[in-house]
Amino acid sequence: MARKPPARAAAKTAACRTPLLEWIMAGLGLVLLLGAIGVILADALAADGEPPTLSVERLGATRTPAGWVVEFRARNASQRPAAEVQVTGVLSAGGAEVERRSATLDYLPGGGDRRGGLLFRNDPAAGELELSAEGYRAP
Incomplete structure (x- = not known):
């Protein structure tokens, strides 16, 4: 005979799930962070070796x-x-x-x-x- 989890455990599992909106915001934050790092690196690599004109x-x-x-x-x-x-x-x-x-x-x-x-x-x-x-x- 299979045991059913208590109702309390099922409610706790549902409450621990991360909402979809939170995942979307985390992804957006990651994209912004990587974009900022990319801009800084591109600026550093594009600086030419000549003095100011x-x-x-x-x-x-x-x-x-x-x-x-x-x-x-x-x-x-x-x-x-x-x-x-x-x-x-x-x-x-x-x-x-x-x-x-x-x-x-x-x-x-x-x-x-x-x-x-x-x-x-x-x-x-x-x-x-x-x-x-x-x-x-x-x-």
Whole structure:
């Protein structure tokens, strides 16, 4: 004669089953975790060995009570980031340097850009203004 499990044991077994929604959420969490690891690995492997490729472009000049503000955009064309990027602006007239100003950008990500401004006492339109990235530090 076969024994039947007590009713209490059957109820306990049914209550211990993991709900389907819980399995779905666990699977979704695993997919997100593996995706994040994949993105980090792909970014690390794609970083090229060349140094940051920095350029600076002038956006415009605005008159202020203290002088002129020349706004610029610094770009990094490589995938390697740069820290403490030194941007210099040299205002010259007739071949002679009139003013030299510089600004430091804390961080310039790979493939990214940052904006800033240089403060001049003289009108930048009255001479030639050359903007350049002078140096950086590896982060």
